[in-house]
Amino acid sequence: xxxxxxxxxxxxxxxxxxxxxxxxxxxxxxxxxxxxxxxxxxxxxxxxxxxxxxxxxxxxxxxxxxxxxxxxxxxxxxxxxxxxxxxxxxxxxxxxxxxxxxxxxxxxxxxxxxxxxxxxxxxxxxxxxxxxxxxxxxxxxxxxxxxxxxxxxxxxxxxxxxxxxxxxxxxxxxxxxxxxxxxxxxxxxxxxxxxxxxxxxxxxxxxxxxxxxxxxxxxxxxxxxxxxxxxxxxxxxxxxxxxxxxxxxxxxxxxxxxxxxxxxxxxxxxxxxxxxxxxxxxxxxxxxxxxxxxxxxxxx
Amino acid sequence: xxxxxxxxxxxxxxxxxxxxxxxxxxxxxxxxxxxxxxxxxxxxxxxxxxxxxxxxxxxxxxxxxxxxxxxxxxxxxxxxxxxxxxxxxxxxxxxxxxxxxxxxxxxxxxxxxxxxxxxxxxxxxxxxxxxxxxxxxxxxxxxxxxxxxxxxxxxxxxxxxxxxxxxxxxxxxxxxxxxxxxxxxxxxxxxxxxxxxxxxxxxxxxxxxxxxxxxxxxxxxxxxxxxxxxxxxxxxxxxxxxxxxxxxxxxxxxxxxxxxxxxxxxxxxxxxxxx
Amino acid sequence: xxxxxxxxxxxxxxxxxxxxxxxxxxxxxxxxxxxxxxxxxxxxxxxxxxxxxxxxxxxxxxxxxxxxxxxxxxxxxxxxxxxxxxxxxxxxxxxxxxxxxxxxxxxxxxxxxxxxxxxxxxxxxxxxxxxxxxxxxxxxxxxxxxxxxxxxxxxxxxxxxxxxxxxxxxxxxxxxxxxxxxxxxxxxxxxxxxxxxxxxxxxxxxxxxxxxxxxxxxxxxxxxxxxxxxxxxxxxxxxxxxxxxxxxxxxxxxxxxxxxxxxxxxxxxxxxxxxxxxxxxxxxxxxxxxxxxxxxxxxxxxxxxxxxxxxxxxxxxxxxxxxxxxxxxxxxxxxxxxxxxxxx
Numbered sequence: 015x016x017x018x019x020x021x022x023x024x025x026x027x028x029x030x031x032x033x034x035x036x037x038x039x040x041x042x043x044x045x046x047x048x049x050x051x052x053x054x055x056x057x058x059x060x061x062x063x064x065x066x067x068x069x070x071x072x073x074x075x076x077x078x079x080x081x082x083x084x085x086x087x088x089x090x091x092x093x094x095x096x097x098x099x100x101x102x103x104x105x106x107x108x109x110x111x112x113x114x115x116x117x118x119x120x121x122x123x124x125x126x127x128x129x130x131x132x133x134x135x136x137x138x139x140x141x142x143x144x145x146x147x148x149x150x151x152x153x154x155x156x157x158x159x160x161x162x163x164x165x166x167x168x169x170x171x172x173x174x175x176x177x178x179x180x181x182x183x184x185x186x187x188x189x190x191x192x193x194x195x196x197x198x199x200x201x202x203x204x205x206x207x208x209x210x211x212x213x214x215x216x217x218x219x220x221x222x223x224x225x226x227x228x229x230x231x232x233x234x235x236x237x238x239x240x241x242x243x244x245x246x247x248x249x250x251x252x253x254x255x256x257x258x259x260x261x262x263x264x265x266x267x268x269x270x271x272x273x274x275x276x277x278x279x280x281x282x283x284x285x286x287x288x289x290x291x292x293x294x295x296x297x298x299x300x301x302x303x304x305x306x307x308x309x310x311x312x313x314x
Numbered sequence: 315x316x317x318x319x320x321x322x323x324x325x326x327x328x329x330x331x332x333x334x335x336x337x338x339x340x341x342x343x344x345x346x347x348x349x350x351x352x353x354x355x356x357x358x359x360x361x362x363x364x365x366x367x368x369x370x371x372x373x374x375x376x377x378x379x380x381x382x383x384x385x386x387x388x389x390x391x392x393x394x395x396x397x398x399x400x401x402x403x404x405x406x407x408x409x410x411x412x413x414x415x416x417x418x419x420x421x422x423x424x425x426x427x428x429x430x431x432x433x434x435x436x437x438x439x440x441x442x443x444x445x446x447x448x449x450x451x452x453x454x455x456x457x458x459x460x461x462x463x464x465x466x467x468x469x470x471x472x473x474x475x476x477x478x479x480x481x482x483x484x485x486x487x488x489x490x491x492x493x494x495x496x497x498x499x500x501x502x503x504x505x506x507x508x509x510x511x512x513x514x515x516x517x518x519x520x521x522x523x524x525x526x527x528x529x530x531x532x533x534x535x536x537x538x539x540x541x542x543x544x545x546x547x548x549x550x551x552x553x554x555x556x557x558x559x560x561x562x563x564x565x566x567x568x569x570x571x572x573x574x575x576x577x578x579x580x581x582x583x584x585x586x587x588x589x
Numbered sequence: 590x591x592x593x594x595x596x597x598x599x600x601x602x603x604x605x606x607x608x609x610x611x612x613x614x615x616x617x618x619x620x621x622x623x624x625x626x627x628x629x630x631x632x633x634x635x636x637x638x639x640x641x642x643x644x645x646x647x648x649x650x651x652x653x654x655x656x657x658x659x660x661x662x663x664x665x666x667x668x669x670x671x672x673x674x675x676x677x678x679x680x681x682x683x684x685x686x687x688x689x690x691x692x693x694x695x696x697x698x699x700x701x702x703x704x705x706x707x708x709x710x711x712x713x714x715x716x717x718x719x720x721x722x723x724x725x726x727x728x729x730x731x732x733x734x735x736x737x738x739x740x741x742x743x744x745x746x747x748x749x750x751x752x753x754x755x756x757x758x759x760x761x762x763x764x765x766x767x768x769x770x771x772x773x774x775x776x777x778x779x780x781x782x783x784x785x786x787x788x789x790x791x792x793x794x795x796x797x798x799x800x801x802x803x804x805x806x807x808x809x810x811x812x813x814x815x816x817x818x819x820x821x822x823x824x825x826x827x828x829x830x831x832x833x834x835x836x837x838x839x840x841x842x843x844x845x846x847x848x849x850x851x852x853x854x855x856x857x858x859x860x861x862x863x864x865x866x867x868x869x870x871x872x873x874x875x876x877x878x879x880x881x882x883x884x885x886x887x888x889x890x891x892x893x894x895x896x897x898x899x900x901x902x903x904x905x906x907x908x909x910x911x912x913x914x915x916x917x918x919x920x921x922x923x924x925x926x927x928x929x930x931x932x933x
Contacts, residue, residue, distance in 0.1 A: 033414045040409030041421060043402035044465055051462040052428050055439030062438075111334070118331025129331070131572055132338060138568025140523040142540045143561045150348055150554060151341045158344045161360050189341065192334070212643060213676040216663045217737075218693040221325075227689075231680040250432040253525040257544060271434040275526065278438045291435040298430050 062288035080289035093273040101248040112195025133193040145257025148186040176266035202236035348558035371559035388538040394457035399464040407472035425466040451533030475509030511575040591653040591745035593617040598649035620776040624789035627799030667745035669738035673754040675730035684718040820924040832892040844920035851895040853917035860912035
């Protein structure tokens with residue numbers, strides 16, 4: 015831990031950087047790659063979103079018709095509401111839990127490197143394998159969790175019961191991503207100079223005071239990043255629920271990405287799918303703007 | 315320090331950590347346990363430990379070309395993506411950290427927005443684009459598609475680290491008479507080994523785990539492991555044991571990568587800026 | 590307010606081969622302004638942490654008002670600390686920061702407000718009450734930190750760990766002055782830990798000079814300056830420090846070395862110490878004549894002498910051959926003082 019608070023010593027290098035437009039040569043490769051991977055596809059999507067495409071040669075300009083349809087489509091609205099519910103639930107669970115785990119990690123002493131690796135593990139598992147792990151784990155016939163819960167008297171079956179499917183999905187996401195919050199929070203906590211804790215102890219503060227008046231304020235920047243990352247990523251989630259429940263039972267666990275994927279690839283309804291994509295992306299861009307603003311504030 | 319301050323009795327935090335550790339380990343244990351069982355063992359009576367542990371499932375994967383080729387396919391696009399991402403991100407990050415230029419803030423922001431794009435949005439256009447230029451069903455296709463997310467992240471992380479390296483280093487090299495290439499390759503990059511390691515970790519982390527784009531852009535000859543596993547699930551007559559063994563094998567590269575960059579891990583997670 | 594006693598105090602870090610501090614014996618009066626002066630690495634921080642309760646002594650005791658508090662944590666001892674940089678609750682206003690130590694002890698609002706007003710008045714920070722730390726200068730923040738430490742009316746001891754470190758050099762003196770005045774007015778026992786002798790000597794009633802061997806001397810600033818018990822004290826205190834030459838220069842048998850301050854010697858043809866002037870530094874004028882610090886290279890090393898820079902028969906310039914007459918000295922044997930002598 016540092017003896018001085020690092021944020022008072024952090025120099026803003028940007029004011030000392032020389033101006034040189036030849037620097038564009040350095041970013042040119044990046045721009046080209048991203049232009050190819052992002053700009054062209056996006057333009058295509060926007061292009062499709064305002065057209066009715068019957069086949070390759072027959073297409074009509076329809077303006078904002080698909081947008082209107084999408085925003086009024088009950089299935090879209092359902093998926094959107096489900097998505098909001100899911101994202102809110104996992105955020106509410108993962109952020110406090112991540113902080114609590116990070117605080118525990120601070121006191122783990124020599125075990126810290128080992129625990130760090132353990133925490134990193136769920137983040138390194140292919141997302142479909144995460145789904146598969148939980149699929150096996152939660153099955154009432156061959157899964158450790160499934161068998162254990164049923165043995166306690168609850169007739170647990172995540173493929174048949176929507177509530178069970180939701181609970182299992184949430185448990186899986188918490189298992190998968192809390193580590194990210196915990197690792198970020200841990201990095202933030204280690205930056206707090208010991209003097210703050212000492213001063214609090216001499217003041218007579220208890221653990222809750224320390225959490226509320228020292229740790230959370232100092233973690234503000236890190237937590238904003240963690241929250242926005244989780245919010246965004248949970249909003250884009252596709253693979254894990256797809257593998258675990260396939261969107262079911264019925265469509266009770268079909269979130270936005272899956273709905274879009276079905277539309278785009280399965281049904282070849284390019285126009286509406288494209289409009290949906292644009293709406294989806296715009297919403298996430300809103301989050302992105304919040305994210306950028308908060309990162310800039312952390313820098314100050 | 316024999317600090318009385320830190321010798322408080324085992325607290326709530328400690329229990330949370332232990333509890334969460336158990337929560338993390340149980341499903342992983344179960345995966346391993348399934349991987350070591352024969353189908354008869356799995357379908358038969360339920361037991362916490364495998365009654366007759368066997369490596370047959372792993373043998374199946376190593377001997378069946380469908381499986382081991384799939385692993386190879388995945389590894390190849392991950393490696394291409396990592397090399398590509400690092401290759402373009404390093405110069406960009408260097409330039410962002412050392413110079414101001416027209417549109418630099420906007421460019422940086424635009425790069426970040428790409429990280430925020432839902433992969434599902436790109437399904438269709440990627441499919442059409444890559445088919446049109448004949449890249450479909452090649453590892454390069456998936457690698458390029460993944461660049462959409464790994465490149466911005468790499469630039470962001472590397473820039474954070476590069477900004478922390480004092481510009482005196484550049485000047486000293488110039489005064490010593492070294493050209494820029496020499497300075498960059500022999501001095502700057504080695505100093506930033508840690509940063510590059512962390513970035514490598516993140517590139518790997520994203521590319522290895524992603525399914526949607528990998529599946530969409532792969533055809534018959536480049537089927538990655540993520541697809542083979544998913545298709546195994548959707549077919550009837552599930553082979554849980556082999557599936558679990560494949561799962562275990564997909565976790566191993568991650569463990570290896572994190573082991574190599576373990577020291578820089580925490581710093582990287584703080585994205586070089588907050589801590 | 591408490592009387593503080595260190596009784597043969599020692600501490601060893603776990604896994605270390607040696608004690609970080611040992612054999613510390615010290616008595617500090619109730620309401621005394623005391624300074625612990627020492628170079629970096631001699632154990633100042635360790636001693637500070639022993640006093641604040643962060644560390645428990647390996648042997649020996651710490652007493653406050655006669656009561657053994659060695660096993661108590663800092664909060665139970667009634668200790669407050671001011672750190673090298675301002676340590677405040679960033680999300681609270683200044684008034685809330687000040688109120689915190691009392692709120693935690695369930696003081697009622699009126700009593701708290703009264704105490705805040707009193708301490709704020711004393712330190713001159715009344716106008717800052719509703720501001721947040723982020724908007725304050727480092728100087729103001731450190732004042733608030735001092736205020737927070739003084740809030741509890743029954744505070745036993747306030748520890749200050751190099752509190753001027755973060756403050757700009759130009760206004761260090763203001764913080765020092767404010768601290769001194771507050772200490773006198775409130776009668777709080779304060780222990781000020783520093784490596785800077787100016788801070789120690791201007792703040793404290795008594796100063797303890799700390800070296801690797803332990804506390805070398807505890808005395809008033811004047812006594813430290815004029816009667817150092819140990820050569821190191823003579824050397825460390827004063828700017829420049831004491832000059833040391835072998836005792837035989839003045840034919841003193843009962844000692845090994847003698848030490849003299851620059852102003853205890855003069856340039857005189859009858860001086861027993863000869864040498865060459867290497868440097869002069871003007872300090873001012875006396876009786877119309879410039880005087881200053883003259884550095885003379887002798888066979889025993891360099892000595893500094895305060896003298897007029899123009900002597901009737903000779904000029905005091907680099908290169909000049911001069912002799913130095915020592916009129917007053919302290920004699921040391923085995924680095925310890927054995928005598929103080931003033932020659933006529």
